[in-house]
Amino acid sequence: MADVRNVEALQGRQSLQFVENCVKSSASSSREKCEECFSLYDVDSDGYLSRDEFLNLCKDVFVKCNEDEQSLTTLVDHMLKLLDTDQDGRLSKEEFKICWCYWLKQVLEPVSALVIVDVQNDFLEGSLSLSQCPAGQCGLPVIPVINNMLDNVQFDVVVYSKDWHPKDHISFLENVNIRPLHPSSKVKSEEAKPFDTVVFDTSPLTEQVLWPAHCIQGSWGAELHKNLKVVDNGYVVNKGTSPHVDSYSAFWDNNKLSQTELVQLLSKLRVTDVYVCGLAYDICVGFTARHAIDHGFRTVLVEDACRGVDLENIEKTRFELRKKGAVVVQSDQVGDMVDGKLRAAELGVQAAVNVNVALKLLKTGRV
Structure with missing residues (x-):
């Protein structure tokens, strides 16, 4: 029988x-x-x-x-x-x-897009190296993982995002004195240290984590790492270009006042699925993935192709992304997902959300 x-x-x-x-x-x-x-x-x-x-x-x-x-x-x-x-x-x-x-x-x-977030020299070996952040995670191991996906997975679109800051950028610890702080700021400018959060007296008020100066426009630190594969038909999206507001996400600035060209680019190319990886997991990768979901893209975080700043925030980011409908996978699953050999029901929910909204x-x- x-x-x-x-x-x-x-x-x-x-x-x-x-x-x-x-x-x-x-x-x-x-x-x-x-x-x-x-x-x-x-x-x-x-x-x-x-x-x-x-x-x-x-x-x-x-x-x-x-x-x-x-x-x-x-x-x-x-x-x-x-x-x-x-x-x-x-x-x-x-x-x-x-x-x-x-x-x-x-x-x-x-239609799949791989969005590679901020795999830049300063985050790997420069002024804001992840290995010097609280989690102590070296970012260099993400490069062979990302390269392997680029070599073996047939993504329809590949996008590289880059922090591209002017010298007077609001996020730099070195610039904390050039803008007034709001009275509600618990940290005063003369006391500020790396990774502290201050509140600038701007309109709207801007809560800002202070980082060492990094990824300054035209500098070595702002360039993609030499070992990262850059595909011929890939796109580059610069973010954080305004001196007055930071941009963790590759889609929007932190105050959601202006956006990059990323959503228009992905929409023009009829992308449905966004695979996100890079640096840093709990900051720019996490914000990019959240905004991808908000824009209706079926979103996948490639976890072993990410490294982060803070272990507790990494766990929080993973939990929040899953709650919003993202799928968190390892890179060895990505090829089968892009090829349709694996289909996550969570992504079917996002597709249904899109239809319902429309x-x-x-x-x-x-x-």
């Missing part, structure tokens, strides 16, 4: 292959293929995908990454709630058509 589990696994692979082929079919046959896919999972032929029928679809689509059976079920329930526009606990054919065009497209045909905007006439 055949092993039932093996038969179910084979059926799942066959169903998934059918769904993938349908999604990749030409636009002219898309409607027909959508109906075929719907019928495949509408086992009782009642014209709806029940919660259990939708769960079966998701079990085929989401190839186990980190989640167990129980967490997968929870994530699927979350996706169904987001995609079920009339909230009757099931998907009608009309609702499934929206899933087909927008949700499954993101899941089965993602539908709400359409309903209110804001797009």
Whole structure:
């Protein structure tokens, strides 16, 4: 007698292959293929995908990454709630058509970008070397990990971010005296030390961690490390270029007053999935990943390609990113994720969030 589990696994692979082929079919046959896919999972032929029928679809689509059976079920329930526009606990054919065009497209045909954050000389061997920070983590080991991904993973887009500070930048300890501090600042300028936090009397008030001068525009310290592979078709995004506000994120400054060109670049290139790595885990990498999620990108943090400043903040960053919907993986999983051999259900939730937000905007006439 055949092993039932093996038969179910084979059926799942066959169903998934059918769904993938349908999604990749030409636009002219898309409607027909959508109906075929719907019928495949509408086992009782009642014209709806029940919660259990939708769960079966998701079990085929989401190839186990980190989640167990129980967490997968929870994530699927979350996706169904987001995609079920009339909230009757099931998907009608009309609702499934929206899933087909927008949700499954993101899941089965993602466009991936690797965003390499601030792998610069000053953070590795210069004035703000991570090895001198509280966590004592040397940043150099991230370079071979990142290079290996660049050599072996077929990312659609590669972006390098760089701190690119003017000499009078607000984050430099050496400049603490050139701007007035607000009375609420617990640290006075004459007492300030590296890694202290002060509050500048600016509009808006600016809370700022003080760092040794680093990554000054045009300096050796601001350049990408010589051992980091720079691909020919890669993009470079400079951040922290204003003297008056720091920019941890490769998307926004810390006061969210201005943004870099990164979101426009990724949107223009139709990127759906952003893989984030680099320096420092709990500062610029973490902020970049948070903002990637905020912009609707399905976000993956490549943990062994990161090093950080403070061990407690590294743990906090990991927890917060997972809570927001990011997936935290090791670099040896990335190739299979980009190739579709691994599909994390958490990223399916982000795809469903994107569809839900878009539908709400359409309903209110804001797009």
